[in-house]
Amino acid sequence: MIELSGIERQAGTYRLEIEQARLTRGLNLIVGANGAGKTTLIELLTTLQAPDRGQILYSGREASDHLPLICSQIGYVPAEIELYGEMKVVRLLKYMAELKGVYHSDAIDRLMHEFRLEPFKRSKIKHLSQGVQRRIAVVQALLASPLFLFLDEPLNGMDAEERKFLITYLTQYARTRMVIVAAHELNEWEDAADHIIWIHRGRIRYNGSPENWKLGVSSRVWEGEVLLDQFENIPQEKLIHFRMKEHTMRVRMMGMQPPLPGFKEMEPTLEDTFFLHMDALARRG
Numbered sequence: 001m002i003e004l005s006g007i008e009r010q011a012g013t014y015r016l017e018i019e020q021a022r023l024t025r026g027l028n029l030i031v032g033a034n035g036a037g038k039t040t041l042i043e044l045l046t047t048l049q050a051p052d053r054g055q056i057l058y059s060g061r062e063a064s065d066h067l068p069l070i071c072s073q074i075g076y077v078p079a080e081i082e083l084y085g086e087m088k089v090v091r092l093l094k095y096m097a098e099l100k101g102v103y104h105s106d107a108i109d110r111l112m113h114e115f116r117l118e119p120f121k122r123s124k125i126k127h128l129s130q131g132v133q134r135r136i137a138v139v140q141a142l143l144a145s146p147l148f149l150f151l152d153e154p155l156n157g158m159d160a161e162e163r164k165f166l167i168t169y170l171t172q173y174a175r176t177r178m179v180i181v182a183a184h185e186l187n188e189w190e191d192a193a194d195h196i197i198w199i200h201r202g203r204i205r206y207n208g209s210p211e212n213w214k215l216g217v218s219s220r221v222w223e224g225e226v227l228l229d230q231f232e233n234i235p236q237e238k239l240i241h242f243r244m245k246e247h248t249m250r251v252r253m254m255g256m257q258p259p260l261p262g263f264k265e266m267e268p269t270l271e272d273t274f275f276l277h278m279d280a281l282a283r284r285g
């Protein structure tokens with residue numbers, strides 16, 4: 001468990017403030033608009049940044065008093081990964097393992113196999129696709145079986161198969177450990193997220209189950225088809241997404257009532273719920 005209390009962090013004009021928060025085992029999905037503070041929160045939790053005020057406890061231990069121990073329990077995949085391009089994959093992973101105090105090759109062999117990296121074992125990192133490089137970044141974070149695994153936008157650069165594999169892997173890993181993921185694309189995490197941490201303008205607005213997050217919205221979600229000229233009159237702020245068909249548009253919208261006859265009410269997804277909460281905040285001003 002990670003417990004935060006009285007956290008304050010100023011970076012330029014941006015300010016993060018967290019009075020109290022508790023993160024528990026399972027897959028924790030940090031959601032928020034651009035610039036909300038997802039990366040700042042992850043960097044505080046990985047000890048990369050120190051708070052100006054407040055306390056972060058990892059399984060009851062204060063980070064500043066037990067830094068080497070806590071760092072050894074953390075795995076981190078940043079959003080912008082920069083691996084040593086000239087190194088071969090196996091050499092890089094051996095080096096990263098040694099830095100983490102892992103001197104036997106079992107973990108490397110197992111993870112290379114699980115993440116299907118064996119064909120690239122002797123390739124230089126710089127010759128590999130973004131998706132493969134990201135898989136390597138995830139593997140290096142997993143080498144010491146961290147209790148706390150942080151991933152910032154981990155699906156960036158991955159193809160559909162890699163994304164599916166990683167989400168399944170993390171879901172299983174999160175059964176016994178804490179996985180904390182910051183993501184923009186929420187629908188992909190629909191079945192994986194155990195907890196939602198919604199951050200808005202440097203404050204945690206929600207920390208709890210996806211089910212309760214969805215129940216916390218008053219507006220509803222509707223889907224239906226409209227003609228192209230009808231589409232032009234749809235208020236853009238109520239639009240969640242749309243898909244062009246031959247002569248019509250399939251649109252997904254939010255609102256208390258069906259926007260037009262023939263629209264059906266839909267179960268809100270995580271992504272819908274994010275839009276609904278943001279819309280409610282905007283209406284409150």
Ligand SMILES: Nc1ncnc2c1ncn2[C@@H]1O[C@H](COP(=O)(O)OP(=O)(O)OP(=O)(O)O)[C@@H](O)[C@H]1O
Nearest residue numbers: 011012013014032033034035036037038039040041
């Ligand atoms: N060192 C810094 N100096 C000044 N401003 C900073 C610094 N670090 C972050 N910020 C600002 O703090 C805000 C929060 O940044 P952060 O990267 O944590 O947000 P985010 O939710 O991860 O955003 P995104 O979704 O765009 O990645 C942004 O407005 C950013 O420009």
